[in-house]
Amino acid sequence: MFAKSTNEKPESIKRVEKVTGRLVIFYEVDICNKSELHKIFKLHKIDCVIHLAAFKYVGESVKTPLAYYVNNISTSLVLLEVMQECRVKKLIFSSSSNVYGNPKFLPVTEDHCTGQNCTNPYGRSKYFVEEILKDVCTSDPDWRVILLRYFAPSGAHRSGLIGEDPLSEHLNLIPCIAQVAAGQRTKIKIFGQDYNTRDGTCIRDYTHVTDIADGHVKALKKISEDLFKGWTAYNLAAGKGYTVLEIIKIFEKVAKRNIKYELFDRRTVGRSWQDDDLKTVKTTKVVGKRYIVLHAGNKNGFIPGADLVFSSSTKNSDYHGEMNQAAKLQNVQTLLEAHFGKEWAQHDNLEWYKNILKGLKDSENENSQDQEYEEEECNSLEDEIAIHI
Ligand SMILES: O=c1ccn([C@@H]2O[C@H](COP(=O)(O)OP(=O)(O)O[C@H]3O[C@H](CO)[C@@H](O)[C@H](O)[C@H]3O)[C@@H](O)[C@H]2O)c(=O)[nH]1
Incomplete structure (x- = not known):
């Protein structure tokens, strides 16, 4: 050795x-x-x-x-x-x-x-x-x-x-719980409570x-x-997977001690094995306020100041409807026109956004179901003036 x-x-x-x-x-x-x-x-x-x-x-x-x-x-x-x-x-x-x-x-x-x-x-x-x-x-x-x-x-x-x-000072979960049980630490920090699991904490196969x-x-x-x-x-x-909270509860039962914990944000960009009962891995739900940033520009780069940041009021991960309200896009249109004058045009492929500007609802919008397609199109349009979200 x-x-x-x-x-x-x-x-x-x-x-x-x-x-x-x-x-x-x-x-x-x-x-x-x-x-x-x-x-x-x-x-x-x-x-x-x-x-x-x-x-x-x-x-x-x-x-x-x-x-x-x-x-x-x-x-x-x-x-x-x-x-x-x-x-x-x-x-x-x-x-x-x-x-x-x-x-x-x-x-x-x-x-x-x-x-x-x-x-x-x-x-x-x-x-x-x-x-x-x-x-x-x-x-x-x-x-x-x-x-x-x-x-x-x-x-x-x-x-x-x-x-x-x-x-x-960095500890894995179980030694950390053991130190709390032994009185060497006051409490355990639980990293992440927004996983798509039974109790919101991360699942690991210990x-x-x-x-x-x-x-x-x-x-x-x-x-x-x-x-x-x-x-x-x-x-x-x-x-077999257990959540962080389940591990803490099992430890409390076995050690007959109370394990204090506090909830914190995730430690990394989250990896979790998710719930055993779920057939597919779902997108992690985001809890709390989201800030959406939108930039505009063309092949010469982003337009200075042409970025829009707004905070979404919804707590679910589908904030797109809200983001694309005509009022929000209107801000971008104003910025683009200030920069390019009438030279600016929205590219035809951005049908979905165009429809929103026309005031069509999601259900009337032919392309609304395929946002990924839209993003791909934006990526391939580097030489065109395009709104890139
Ligand atoms: O104080 C803590 C420590 C951990 N956790 C959470 O507990 C879970 C397990 O974390 P940890 O025990 O640190 O294990 P991993 O991060 O999964 O990494 C371990 O397990 C890997 C295999 O999965 C090994 O490769 C690594 O070396 C080993 O550190 C994760 O969700 C952590 O966020 C907390 O909430 N609080």
């Missing part, structure tokens, strides 16, 4: 030895230190590497994206180079369900697309490393890679000897760490099978 001692305490290695009954050979080394890594690879006959070294806090990654990209990607690159040079070509990579971003279907299976709509730098760093590993496998058929995509690893070994005692450990043992067997080739991804998940 090799690691930088940012998060590990020496005592934890001793405890791993106690729980497993095996001697752990431990090197305290920065994985980015290529020459040190080389020495270790020369000292031992290594068959397969399990690569777990990474920063892992979603919230922290949003605040310090570069630290996450540098740490999570460069460690992987140095490790891969050393492995390649030492002809060790089997790797089990600790990836994340974050690579799926906002899921397009549920349950999320391994063939779900990855990388699209990742909601945070942590998830994207895992996605990038996955892609690098796929390229490495394509370049050399001797490489074998298993990507293990964890779903919210949580819990502790049943002996109580190994658990999570985080040093970071997977016990010993199940995750079993997954690694199985992956080790799999990668050594004669027929194994290239790369394969496996989800490591329990298969």
Whole structure:
């Protein structure tokens, strides 16, 4: 085992030895230190590497994206180079369900697309490393890679000897609840209450760490099978989602303690597994006031001052009717005319907006059902004068 001692305490290695009954050979080394890594690879006959070294806090990654990209990607690159040079070509990579971003279907299976709509730098760093590993496998058929995509690893070994005692101020949900229960924190901040779920808080599939450990043992067997080739991804998940509030209530019941909490905004651009009962993933409802910004311009750029901001009074996500009231568009028309004089014209393709200017209601409007079409048209009209919303 090799690691930088940012998060590990020496005592934890001793405890791993106690729980497993095996001697752990431990090197305290920065994985980015290529020459040190080389020495270790020369000292031992290594068959397969399990690569777990990474920063892992979603919230922290949003605040310090570069630290996450540098740490999570460069460690992987140095490790891969050393492995390649030492002809060790089997790797089990600790990836994340974050690579799926906002899921397009549920349950999320391994063939779900990855990388699209990742909601945070942590998830994207895992996605990038996955892609690098796929390229490495394509370049050399001797490489074998298993990507293990964890779903919210949580819990502790049943002996109580190994658990999570985080040093970071950024905490995962369950250690944070545990600290509140133990009196080390006064309350827990719940990030997000506007998810499309049973109680509005985010759903995660919390997977016990010993199940995750079993997954690694199985992956080790799999990668050594004669027929194994290239790369394969496996989800490591329990298969059942719980909301943040449900987890808090379960913890209260088990620990027989009151867990105080406070509601906050979402930590990232929201990813949630949504409600199990919902067949499709729906657009997240926005609670509260919305501000709509509209710009106008042409190929020479936006017209200075030609932007309209107004606050919607509706609380549901379909604010378009309100936004396109003739009065609002009239403001834009006035601005455009002030800038272009009579040269300005609304493009024919913007039928829907034209109809609104004529005072037609949504139901009388032929194109109103297809707003996406409208937006696409706007994008392809860069050379025309167009209203772009
Ligand atoms: O103080 C807190 C901490 C978390 N949450 C919420 O609880 C849920 C779970 O968050 P957390 O326990 O931090 O897990 P994830 O953000 O899902 O990330 C974890 O799970 C991923 C796999 O899903 C792993 O890849 C990551 O390394 C690991 O940090 C999320 O909705 C959070 O917004 C709170 O409301 N308050």
